[in-house]
Amino acid sequence: MNDSEIVEHLKHNRNDKVLVILYKNLPVIKKMITSNGGNSEDAEDIFQEALIVLCMNVKKNGFTLSSKLSTYLYSICRYMWKDELKRRNKMVFSYTDTIKDTIDENALIAIQQEEQMKIAESVVKSLGERCKELLELFYSGKMKLKDIAEKMGYSSENTAKNQKYKCIETAKKNLREVNSNINTLTA
Amino acid sequence: MRSELLLIEKIELYIDGKLSPEETAIFENQLSEDASLREEVTLQRQIMGGIQRSLVKKELATAFIKYKTIALLWKLGVIGSGVITATIGIILLYNYLNTTAETTSPSTSEKPQLKTVLETKDTTLGFHTDSIIPVSLSTISEAGTNSYTPDKTATIKEEKPVSIKGVSSVDTTIKNETSAPKPVVVSSETRKNSSAVKNLSEKKKEQQLSTFFINPNAPVTWLGIDFTKAQFLDKDGNLKDGNNEQNEKISGAYFKEWNELIIAEKKRYDISGALRHEKITFTTDHINNMNDTIQIERLFVPDNSILNHLNSDDIQNLVNTYPLNEKQQGYGLVFIVESLDRQKKETNTWVTLIDIKSKQVLITEKMRANANGLGMRNFWARGFHNTINDLKERKYPEWQSKYKK
Known part of the structure; x- marks a missing residue:
């Protein structure tokens, strides 16, 4: 299944068909996070948050994928992990890899809205x-x-x-x- | 209510982008002029986002289990295929050696010796000896002493393990090529693993509990006193014994006060001592927020018939709703109040230890304590104080001997 097919499934709430496929990106994220001060569980948490951002963002009007899905998820995870490290007062991120710190603007907005969504989620619960x-x-x-x-x-x-x-x-x-x-x- | 219902429907359509362009323009015009409507839309959008988030999380949890299962099966497939390949290699090697031996000294008396060798190997590798031996012998008899060709080896060796499906195809090939039954080793491994997966959470729970009682430095967070399930025995909401003091009426402010009291008077409310853990973090914001949502009037009950209304499953369900920081590690202690019984002057509290990350309840036990004192705050605070003391003196040693391994 290619990226645009996956996006179509997500847009139409057919998440169950594609989430397992997306989890295949987890090992790469684990590698990035474990080599930057995190552990395997951190990686799973961050990756889950990134998938939530993707699933929420993809449903917005005018969503377009400007890169490969794997790159999109990687950039979100990288951004979130750096943010988490800041929160833990640790800055051990290695800048030796070649991926630049660029992130899709819409994804960035979605990440910032995540906190509000978490609050709303707990209120509903x-x-x-x-x-x-x-x-x-x-x-x-x-x-x-x-x-x-x-x-x-x-x-x-x-x-x-x-x-x-x-x-x-x-x-x-x-x-x-x-x-x-x-x-x-x-x- | 009709107009409110219509408004909510319209907001939903607007958020979902399902209004026509004309309707959207009109609605947006209204939005620009009406601040309260803007707030309604923002809140509605936030609530819908929160619900979507909750739904996505459920789907992700299912997908993650599937992903892990596939990864596990993949590993099993690789191991299984490795064992099969190794076994076939050994069999072929023995066949080859036997063939070579027979070429130099053809003697039928060597066949029983070969059988003995194969029996030994089969047992080690977990195959049905009875079924595998005829395979080897039939291969020998079909091939004849000198007619063994490398082609047959190639057919079997070329099978590559891809997944558990790959394993089946290897099995089938073996069956077709040599009439050998499926190796037992694969199915028994699969059974072991499914049973292992089943018991994983229970074992993890045992390990976590054992660690808690062994390691006094394990991080523990005091989460607070949760009143969201509390029942107050008195239809008027008078929680204080009225014999000597003027009754006071409970209000939401007390929930916060009792929680603050425990933090402010750490020596008196000795959570650290009760749990034998020095490093206790006090984070009661989540519980305070939840307590803030309680509608006080609904909590009062006229008689004690429904005071015992919680069980351990209810506690787990409640803990599942806690908006905890998912990145936080360690153990959490929370007091979940079941009832404040004015007639008996007692508090009934579920003392609950959880794993914060998974929200798994590790221990939960209802503890009763006497309440008394002057003024509403002190009267019930004494109940919580006595609960902590009871935990320290009696319950902790009991738990320790039960769970420390």
């Missing part, structure tokens, strides 16, 4: 299992509200819709509070 399941089923785009109502035992599509509204509103309220706390702390 804290809503409770029912709300989380309902929202995940709906926003995965794989089920219609009518089917979700049936699966989750709601009496009608309308009940499911109202429940979804309540869950979203609670999530927004909690997120608003968390954002406000963060703003206060960083002000």
